[in-house]
Amino acid sequence: VSEAEFLSWLYAQKKSRADVLVDVGDDLAALRWDGGDLLLVGIDQVLDGVHFDSALHPAVQIGRKAMNRNLSDCAAMACLPVAAVVSAALPRGSGIEYARELHRGLREAGEMFDCRIVGGDTSAWDGKLAMSVAIIGRSAGIDPITRAGAKVGDSIYVTGPLGGSILARHMSFTPRVELARTLASRYPISSMIDISDGLTRDLYRICQASKVSAVIESAAIPIHLDAIRLSSQDGRPAIDHALGDGEDYELIFTTGSKVEESGCVRIGEILQTDDGGASVKLSGSTEPLRPGGWDAGV
Ligand SMILES: [Mg+2]
Numbered sequence: 001v002s003e004a005e006f007l008s009w010l011y012a013q014k015k016s017r018a019d020v021l022v023d024v025g026d027d028l029a030a031l032r033w034d035g036g037d038l039l040l041v042g043i044d045q046v047l048d049g050v051h052f053d054s055a056l057h058p059a060v061q062i063g064r065k066a067m068n069r070n071l072s073d074c075a076a077m078a079c080l081p082v083a084a085v086v087s088a089a090l091p092r093g094s095g096i097e098y099a100r101e102l103h104r105g106l107r108e109a110g111e112m113f114d115c116r117i118v119g120g121d122t123s124a125w126d127g128k129l130a131m132s133v134a135i136i137g138r139s140a141g142i143d144p145i146t147r148a149g150a151k152v153g154d155s156i157y158v159t160g161p162l163g164g165s166i167l168a169r170h171m172s173f174t175p176r177v178e179l180a181r182t183l184a185s186r187y188p189i190s191s192m193i194d195i196s197d198g199l200t201r202d203l204y205r206i207c208q209a210s211k212v213s214a215v216i217e218s219a220a221i222p223i224h225l226d227a228i229r230l231s232s233q234d235g236r237p238a239i240d241h242a243l244g245d246g247e248d249y250e251l252i253f254t255t256g257s258k259v260e261e262s263g264c265v266r267i268g269e270i271l272q273t274d275d276g277g278a279s280v281k282l283s284g285s286t287e288p289l290r291p292g293g294w295d296a297g298v
Helices: 003-011 059-076 096-111 177-186 199-210 225-234 238-244
Strands: 020-022 029-032 038-047 080-091 116-125 130-138 155-158 189-194 213-216 251-255 265-271 280-282
Touching: 038 059, 059 080, 059 096, 059 130, 059 177, 059 189, 080 096, 080 177, 096 116, 177 189, 177 251, 189 199, 199 213, 199 238, 199 251, 199 280, 225 238
Parallel strands: 080 116, 213 280
Antiparallel strands: 020 029, 029 038, 038 130, 080 130, 155 251, 155 265, 189 251, 213 265
16 A cells, blocks of 8 residues: 555544644644644654664664654744654663663754753664654744645745755755744745655645645756765666655745745746646646655555
8 A cells, every 4th residue: 555545545534623723634733722822743753774774873863863854844834843752662772872872863953943852752672763753833923834725826946955865864954944934934935845755746745735736847956966976876867866855854835926045946836737636747748747756655
């Protein structure tokens, strides 16, 4: 079963509730809270052999990535992170020093954004390292930006160069929390998502949620040097890496305004759907891009 199939089944199980403003199916959920502020909450899991390789990556880096993925979800909704709780299943015998280094990575990543670890649970088992971080944030004066607001005619932007993150960047990226808050306070951002699974796949998610299509200019897509390096190793065009690799943790956002913030590049435009079905196309091509990139597969 593909992840997409499982997710659409999961989304169909939703039951609406007045104080749940953003439900399952976006980067975080948003709940109405006392004082007019919204509480945003989400959870994200990292697994040895899937999101990192414990034989290759030191514990401090693994901890940092686990926290940063959640902070990137905060960025995706222009949410201010506040606190996190962590659950870790440690391989038996990994030792206290290893657990401390994991915690140091989590803590240091959180502290960059004044986000504290306020609780957690660890246990040891015969399996590999698995960690879940749940994050809690506040709207703090900025309405959460969901995936669902893209309008026909909006420009599509990304916040930085893409592709080849597997060479190292996927472990050491900086979540775009501050940039997202700046963008949301200066421009009418209609939708936003962070790129965890690849430009094509994550832009497709905006299109699905917003019931629109997208056309992107391949020449406009900022290509990371890592995508070019990886291309020289595996012979695949660098643009394919930029479109599909994922774990860039840059943001894709849409807006009717012209955005002039450092790092933000206009890559395309939101169009009407042809037949009610969302699609992402390269300009000049009639074939929709297959949403490649990362699929968890269940
Ligand atoms: Mg996300």
